[in-house]
Amino acid sequence: MAANGSEDLLRSLAPQVLGAVVRRFGHFDTAEDAVQEALLAAATRWPEDGVPENPRGWLITVASRRLTDLLRAEQARRRREDTVARWMLPDDRLVPAADRQSSASDDTLVLLFLCCHPSLSQASQIALTLRAVGGLTTAEIARAFLVPEATMTRRITRAKQSVADSGVPFGLPPGPERAARLDAVLHVLYLIFNEGYASTSGPSLNRVELSAEAIRLTRLVHRMLPDDSEVTGLLALMVLTDARRLARTGPGGELIPMAEQDRSRWDAELIAEGVALITAALPRGATGPYQLQAAIAALHDEASSAETTDWPQIVALYGLLLKLSDNPMVALNRAVAVAMAKGPREGLALLEALETRLAADHRLHSVRGHLLEMAGDHAAARASYRAAAELTRSLPQQRYLHARAARLEDNPAQDK
């Protein structure tokens, strides 16, 4: 098997194996270490010995053995008799074998709920999800988030400790709590995707691996909860956004706004998948924020140009989103859609109301620059672009904004 295929297999088995081991023995924190060691053993041995007939069973066996070793060592160190009691509960003998296939997806879902436990900080939830469910190594996660490996190790260790200390049983949260906990899971996946798509620091705008990982994990959740329309909405949103990734930057890594992107470079296959997902989800149940955002993304993706986009429909969808939560970024996006539907002056009027909340945010000034440019007020547009450039710390964004301002100086005759 090719190294990549083997790695993919390991990554997809990681949460199932961890789920099975924790379900059987408890000790989430130590079990997680044991599974990482089992994965490492597989990564070195399978390419030489060949992939075992039952790779999942192999990993569970190796991880369980390792866990026993780790717990024994811990026990010896702490001289704590009750440790044995905790991992040898008689009840555990009664549950089906840890590697029974049917529970694999449940286990993965339970793990996700554990990793996104409300007692953890957002940064910890993200790191733990990527490691325990995504099967990424600490080094890989550290690199993706540009922090030293030692820092990420501590973050993950603390997070695992909190989960273990919280004493939550390994099982799905009870009914009423489940919806809120699922929201937290979806939010973490959404944040991982965004971190990859619009990296907030560093010279390179896309950290593709994180986006791909977020999509992979969301697909996993979607397979487990196919009838949850917000899960479907989130997957659709990611896929429809990712479809535009290639067209989003030029050859030198410079930003290209959606109106000027070469739409032939958009990924038609992903668009078709995303549209199908959101079309299936919308008629079912309450329409949540991910579905609304996916519906907006679908309208963009299906239009052949900025001019032929169904802007009135987008304005209406942003209106619904605003009703769900009073978010200034949603209001800003709505102002852009209004400008496209009814003209730049209408959009500019809406920006006034956002002035106090977004004054220090480069996005408000950038949008104002674009709308002023549309309105033909080039001097004011230049000033807004430059104000935005002063506020953003991203060099590619600064270069985009300064180029935008300079272009207006070069072509003063092009006023509409």
Added chain:
Amino acid sequence: MKYMILTYASQQDYDGMAGKDTGKPAWSAEDFAAMGEFMQKFNNDLEESGELVETRGLTAPVHTRRVEGTGVPVVTDGPYAETQEVLAGYWIVECESFDRATEIAARLGECPGPDAVRAGAVADVRPLAESRDHLDG
């Protein structure tokens, strides 16, 4: 031994890199892309050879906050003059000798960019104190 390689730039240099008109030759899209490619390769090579411990670039000096004083500290935003050169980026490398660290730093001289910028570019190499014994009195 570990060494730190430091590079410097003024707010004016950053503005040039951001494509802002500063009266000095600005970075073209090609310059900027070539610089990005060079840095990526430079860092990859150091990672491959196992010598890279850590590297970071700093955002423009204008985003600096200075904290001064005892008791109630005084915070100043953007304390530097436009043309004052300040730390812009660093690499921590672990290598066999001071000469090897110097050789690595010298490669930074090949980084593409406008001629005026390249002519004025400097990099410092400084050995890191290996333990508290090197610092404590």
